[in-house]
Amino acid sequence: MPDTARKDDTRERKTITMTNAEAVMEKIQKKIEANPDLVDKVKAVFQFDITGDGGGRWWVDLLNKPGTVAKGEKKEATCIITMDAGDFVGMASKTVSPVKLFMTGKLKIGGDAAAAMKIQNILA
Numbered sequence: 001m002p003d004t005a006r007k008d009d010t011r012e013r014k015t016i017t018m019t020n021a022e023a024v025m026e027k028i029q030k031k032i033e034a035n036p037d038l039v040d041k042v043k044a045v046f047q048f049d050i051t052g053d054g055g056g057r058w059w060v061d062l063l064n065k066p067g068t069v070a071k072g073e074k075k076e077a078t079c080i081i082t083m084d085a086g087d088f089v090g091m092a093s094k095t096v097s098p099v100k101l102f103m104t105g106k107l108k109i110g111g112d113a114a115a116a117m118k119i120q121n122i123l124a
Contacts, residue, residue, distance in 0.1 A: 020054035021085045024092040025069050028060060028122050032067040038122065039067045044115035047077035048088070055085040060122065080110035081119070092123050 025048075032038055042062035049057055059074035061067060083091075087106050090096030098119075101107035109116045 019089065021048075021050040021056055021058070021088050022054070024089060024123075025058045025060075027092070029069040031122060032060075032062070032069065036066055038062055039065050042115075042118045042121050044078040044112065044118060045074055045076055046115070046119065047074050047080040049080065049082040050085050050088050051082065052084045052086065054089075062118075062122070078112045079115040079119075081116065082108040082110070 039062050045063050046060040047057070048059065056071060057073055058069060058071055059077060060069050061074065063078070083101065083106060087096055087101055091098050091101060091107070098107060102109070
């Protein structure tokens, strides 16, 4: 019985940590650290301009090893993603479809659209 409680606690913590854009970026950083081969797979620099409550600006460099996530702006970004913080968290937690967000204008992609398709590698 304690094992079940531990599993439930883990699920609950996961839900709690995915409540804002900064938490999503922390998760992405951990994923990059655990999977250094992502740089070879993705080969792009992403600029995330997350608007609204809990938003901010971050960049993810998956062009140069070992891969980096940082606050701020990266002028050399391959792809620029602009969206609302709530939609970003929903997309990262897989409760909102990125295709639906894009088709409804809630997800805007600038730069290399093909690179944008690789975002699932870091959010999955």
